[in-house]
Amino acid sequence: MGKLKIKTGDNVKVITGDHKGSEGKVLSISKDKSKAIIEGINMVKKHTKPSAQNPQGGIVEKEAAIHISNLSLLTKKGETTRIGFRMEGDKKVRFSKKSNEVI
Numbered sequence: 669m670g671k672l673k674i675k676t677g678d679n680v681k682v683i684t685g686d687h688k689g690s691e692g693k694v695l696s697i698s699k700d701k702s703k704a705i706i707e708g709i710n711m712v713k714k715h716t717k718p719s720a721q722n723p724q725g726g727i728v729e730k731e732a733a734i735h736i737s738n739l740s741l742l743t744k745k746g747e748t749t750r751i752g753f754r755m756e757g758d759k760k761v762r763f764s765k766k767s768n769e770v771i
Contacts, residue, residue: 671753672697672699672736673741673751673762674694674697674704674736674739674741674751675694675697676694676695676696676697677693677694678693678694678741678742678771679692679693679694679741679742680692680693680694680704680706680739680740680742681739681740681742681748682709682734682738682739683738683739683740684738685734685738686710687709687710687734690706690708690709692706692707692708692709693706694707695707695731698733701733702735702736702737703733703734703735704733704734704736704739705731705732705733705734706731706734706739707731708731709731709734710731710732710733710734711729711730711731712729712730712731712732713727713728713729714727714728714729714730715727715728716728741771743766743767743769743771744769745767747766747767748766749765749766750764750766751763751764751765751771752765756770
């Protein structure tokens with residue numbers, strides 16, 4: 669398991685699969701499974717039992733995880749890019765390989 673190049677809060681685009689072309693913000697990342705949950709993408713219906721928080725129960729729509737290999741980071745201009753790491757002084761920073769800007 670290598671270092672993940674996508675972090676929570678990044679804007680990403682889905683590059684393969686059923687939701688190809690969709691863009692959204694990363695809500696959470698599961699590092700051990702290499703999956704991410706993206707806002708508004710890969711919605712699934714989950715059946716919930718009645719509980720104290722939700723006394724009615726019923727069907728809830730929520731985001732399901734997408735594998736990180738199916739995602740590409742977006743630059744500020746909105747184009748997809750690959751990510752590299754480099755040292756700037758004594759800090760390690762992520763940068764866009766397409767535009768060479770620090771993310």
